Amino acid sequence: MSLLRRIPLPILLLSPTLIFLTLFFVIPLVQVSGLAFQSPDSVFTLSNFDRMVSDIYFDGALRNTIILLILIIPVQLVLAFAAALIVNQRRRGSTFFLYIYAIPLGISDLAAGLIWLSIFTERGYLNSILHNLGILERPLIFLSSMTPKWMVAAIVLTEVWRATPLVMVILLSGLQMIAKDYTEAAETFGCTWWQKVRYVILPLLKPSIQSALIMRTMLAFQMFGPILVLAGRQLPVFASESYYWYTTVRNPRVAAAYALMLMALSVVATFLYLLLLRTKDEQVGVM
Amino acid sequence: MLRKASSLFLLVLLAVSLAASAFAQEITFSSTQFVPIEEQEFARNHILAPFTAETGITVHLICEDDGPFFDRLIAEARAGRAVSDVFGTLHGNVPILVAEGVAADLGDITSIPGRTYISEFVNLGKMEGKQVYVPWMQATYVMMANKKALDYLPEGADLNALTYDELLEWARILQEETGGPKLGLPAGPSGLFGRMLHGYLYPSFTGYQVQAFNTPEAVEMWEYLKELNRFVHPSSGIWAAMSDPLLFEEVWLAWDHTARLTAAVRENPDKFIAFPAPAGPKGRAFITVLTGIGITQGSQNFDAAMELIKYITSPDVQVQVLEGTGFFPTTLEAVDHIPEGPEKILASAVSRQADSPDGIVSLLPVGLGGRTGEFVPLYLDTYQAIVVMNRPIQETLDAQWALLQDLFESMGAEYPNP
Structure with missing residues (x-):
């Protein structure tokens, strides 16, 4: 007890997090770097990165990883913001809406992929419905390398459906922290609803938007289940290539190189968000 | 008095549980085959359950993809603690196991009575001078x-x-x-x-x-x-x-x-x-395609594991496996016994x-x-x-x-x- 007392309180409070991060993040990170930068006989090498970059799937994986991000994140942000605004009105039934909206949060990404696969396959629900309505004569094949746009659309839809609630929950908690005084003051000055959202709520919500964006972007980089189910290797991304090199090719070194690429992308994205969405001092501690 | 009775009771309990564990042997069978859920169900109910009824040996079947299968068996071998007793996998996967010291030498398998393994397959199962697997199924x-x-x-x-x-x-x-x-x-x-x-x-x-x-x-x-x-x-x-x-x-x-x-x-x-x-x-x-079934180096249950291997490659069980999973027998005796039915359609092709x-x-x-x-x-x-x-x-x-x-x-x- 006396020993514990001598440690400053902040460090004591931080220590569980620090221990956790060291065990499950820092140490694996060092190990992964070791794998990626070493040959099997433990000599420093860049050959694993060479192998990765010269692989025929690399260019596609880089492109797809970024395209999916650019398509998914803005859509999710807008939808989540709209939903958070609705729930925050606290009208009758808004709690019910919140629960319904949050259901996909409880579903694993692989299961979400399977649900949408049953919709989009050649004999899936979408084709059946369109066929029964007489819109289609024969089923369309959505998920094939000949229709990459449909494949991307299916993945974006799955991911938006699955992960928007996460963004919404973060934004909602941010909205609830904004003191009523601000919006009431805006109303007193005759602001329209749109002006209120644009000039009062959005700026005050910036810290929440920032953390939601950082979290969502990192998770989107790691997105994997839906892609594997809906597109297989026809739409490679960094995360699925890393998995493929580890499990199928059984080359953990190239897999580690892909994992480091993912981390580098995540770090760059986080840095950009911190820079672009910098929060001014007066916006912190709004209560 | 009460104390004496209760300690006697504990002693009896201990003796009974020791005896039970001596009779009810348990082995673990790791396989990259039978991964689809219907095949697992088939293996548990129609192959392993009758085996347990016949021999009293309980089998824990673990079916998984190549990645986790290798990771676990290799980790067990490196740690010197073989939790898995029996492994079953593709012929092409076995060299990886042999290189990591996972596979034990099974000795002469041609003398096992009641079946003649196709000799080409027996030779394929010899690696580094050891018989590392018994031909299990082919496809x-x-x-x-x-x-x-x-x-x-x-x-x-x-x-x-x-x-x-x-x-x-x-x-x-x-x-x-x-x-x-x-x-x-x-x-x-x-x-x-x-x-x-x-x-x-x-x-x-x-x-x-x-x-x-x-x-x-x-x-x-x-x-x-x-x-x-x-x-x-x-x-x-x-x-x-x-x-x-x-x-x-x-x-x-x-x-x-x-x-x-x-x-x-x-x-x-x-x-x-x-x-x-x-x-x-x-x-x-x-x-x-040949799959082999072998025993891990350092398994504590070598004899029970061998019992399972003999059972699972006996001609009747092989025909059953064909009906249950579509894998064909590796013994000359079983090939002649495939009955008419859906399997025959594939078998004839x-x-x-x-x-x-x-x-x-x-x-x-x-x-x-x-x-x-x-x-x-x-x-x-x-x-x-x-x-x-x-x-x-x-x-x-x-x-x-x-x-x-x-x-x-x-x-x-x-x-x-x-």
């Missing part, structure tokens, strides 16, 4: 068609002696007459299309699986594949097994592993017909394929050790580059050949037959 890849497709068979083509040119013509006629592509290939991430490239097409067109990788004959083969691809169902890229697309009539014509076609014939035996893979200029190449006069048997490569997994992706990547991305054939082949050569040379492995 191959054949073609299967919806009987409706037979109406469109090109004139003069014999289903049991089809050529790759006739297959192309058939696929073209089907697409033009029915309005959509009707040929399917299992080219999804868990599909086995890579096996068709190295074990069927390459030897049929060039005479070799590896050596003739970038020869003019190989270029001709890739030109053929680009042509064929025009009639291949575009969803092929997500399919792992062809039984569902055949059942749903998304395709009428498919190539796949026998075990991945079984569900179709079983569901609807009258609708489908199985037949040998086509032949190319050099002959009718096909793969024989398998035996016709094996007996074809222009047949070439392709074996999976051995000796690639820890880099075995890199072999098939080299062929699949070549397909992706040439057929899907439309890259120049000769250049792509030269670049991939360099990687392929490096793989075999750096591991000191010999090229597989042929």
Whole structure:
């Protein structure tokens, strides 16, 4: 007890997090770097990165990883913001809406992929419905390398459906922290609803938007289940290539190189968000 | 008094539980086979339960994909604590286990009474001077068609002696007459299309699986594949097994592993017909896939594990396994006992394929050790580059050949037959 007392309180409070991060993040990170930068006989090498970059799937994986991000994140942000605004009105039934909206949060990404696969396959629900309505004569094949746009659309839809609630929950908690005084003051000055959202709520919500964006972007980089189910290797991304090199090719070194690429992308994205969405001092501690 | 009674009671309890554990032996069986849930259920209820009833040995079956299977067995071997007693996996996977010291020597298996293992398979199971597995099950890849497709068979083509040119013509006629592509290939991430490239097409067109990788004959083969691809169902890229697309009539014509076609014939035996893979200029190449079952080095239950192996490879159980999973027996005694039914449809295609006069048997490569997994992706990547991305054939082949050569040379492995 006396020993514990001598440690400053902040460090004591931080220590569980620090221990956790060291065990499950820092140490694996060092190990992964070791794998990626070493040959099997433990000599420093860049050959694993060479192998990765010269692989025929690399260019596609880089492109797809970024395209999916650019398509998914803005859509999710807008939808989540709209939903958070609705729930925050606290009208009758808004709690019910919140629960319904949050259901996909409880579903694993692989299961979400399977649900949408049953919709989009050649004999899936979408084709059946369109066929029964007489819109289609024969089923369309959505998920094939000949229709990459449909494949991307299916993945974006799955991911938006699955992960928007996460963004919404973060934004909602941010909205609830904004003191009523601000919006009431805006109303007193005759602001329209749109002006209120644009000039009062959005700026005050910036810290929440920032953390939601950082979290969502990192998770989107790691997105994997839906892609594997809906597109297989026809739409490679960094995360699925890393998995493929580890499990199928059984080359953990190239897999580690892909994992480091993912981390580098995540770090760059986080840095950009911190820079672009910098929060001014007066916006912190709004209560 | 009370104290005495209770300690006596505890003593009795201890004795009973000790005795029980001595009789009820438990072993753990790790397998990369029987991964699909229906096959697991079959293995538990129809193979392992009767075994437990007969011998009193309880078996914990763990079925998993290659990745976790290797990770666990290798970790157990390195830690010196074999939790798994029995392993069952593809012949091509065993060298990785042997290299990591996972597999124990089983001794002379030809003297086990009541069955004669096919001798070629027994020899394949000898590595580093040890008998590391018992031949367990075998399988191959054949073609299967919806009987409706037979109406469109090109004139003069014999289903049991089809050529790759006739297959192309058939696929073209089907697409033009029915309005959509009707040929399917299992080219999804868990599909086995890579096996068709190295074990069927390459030897049929060039005479070799590896050596003739970038020869003019190989270029001709890739030109053929680009042509064929025009009639291949575009969803092929997500399919792992062809039984569902055949059942749903998304395709009428498919190539796949026998075990991945079984569900179709079983569901609807009258609708489908199985037949040998086509032949190319050099002959009718096909793969024989062998799975082996062995015991881990350091297993505490060697005798019980051996009991399981003997039971699971006995002729009656092998015929049962064929009915349950579509894998064919590895003993001479069992081959003669396959009854009429859906299995017979596949079994007859398998035996016709094996007996074809222009047949070439392709074996999976051995000796690639820890880099075995890199072999098939080299062929699949070549397909992706040439057929899907439309890259120049000769250049792509030269670049991939360099990687392929490096793989075999750096591991000191010999090229597989042929």
